[in-house]
Amino acid sequence: MKDNKFRAAIAKNPVLALFLGACPAMALTTGLIPALGIGCAALLVLVLSAAVMSLLGKAIPEKARVPACILVVAGFVSIVQLFMNAFLPAVYGMMGIYLAAAAVNLLFFGAAEESCGAGFGAALGRSFMTGLSFVLALAVMGAIREVFGSASIAGVALPFLENYKIPFLTQSAGGFVVFAILIAVINCFDRGERQAQPGFAAAAAGLVDAAPAGEGE
């Protein structure tokens, strides 16, 4: 669908990965446990679909790649869903419809498409790193929102914070704010970001707004 520049950017640019996975990153970080749940599910789906797509990549014709990637990702999301329902029903209950909605997530799709035709080891490594940084970011966000939003951590109450909690952080609007601050902090520390910012905008516009450049109004 898009040029290679974009695909290479996902693995290198943690902000881009967070942006593409924005839906679960904000919806499921009201607590540490759902954040870790969706993070680990994402890691599994990323690695498994990258493995399959790197093996099948050459066999699938160029035109059928987009639907093939989407269906492979959806298949692995279904598998993770069934496993989670069987072994971690409490966590599965917290996921709501977001685990299902992740089947068409741009992060998974991008990683799967990136793996088409790539070497097996390289595809695995890249998607594992993407998934790992996604889990880390989600865990940080979930911890922040749970500790300061509902004065507990992983479901265990923190009584000394009870009087200072900010329920706003557990709402949707609070999710946007915490996500914004997290990305701003990453931007601050990432020195290479000066180069990456225009690229980020172009890549985001490339995949998210699939209109070719120069179309517009």
Add this chain to the structure above:
Amino acid sequence: MEFKEIMLIILAGVLFNNFALERFLGVTPLLGSRGGAGKAARMGLAVTIVMLVTAALAWPLQTLVLDKLNLGYLQLLAFVAVVLAVVYLAELIVNRAMHGSLGVYFPIIALNSAVLGLAVDNAAEGYGFWASMAAALGAGLGFMLALVLFSGVQSRIDEKYVHRAFRGLPVSLLAASIMSMVLVAFK
């Protein structure tokens, strides 16, 4: 199905249950879109139409096939296939009829979690046919509203100086947060 109930489902979808701003479904295309209000409205219209057709197909699939044959575990794959089929058909029709003026949006609609989320949500809520159509209309219009409003906000942000750390995504997220707070007021 009562008229009042239908209206309530539509209003909920547009305002306080807004897919992009309250439930984060389809928030990535919202944050990533660039262009004026006209482009946003066309994109929103395309999403609304795809949502209506998907909901109309997903309901009989769920009640007549998946529930009858005890194939609930295939729900996600079946719905993804429906969304893909609808999007590709719509792309074909639009390319014939309108010479592709809308067609460029279709790959992102297939990858829009709002469309799939709507189908899964309708099944989870156990809506009847007309209720799920109402939910689709509400969700589509709500997505269009969010896109159009956000395109205005975005064009204002693009004119201003923003600190390096907040440039790009973070400042858009903060704007979205304020819009989300406005919608909570309708609850």
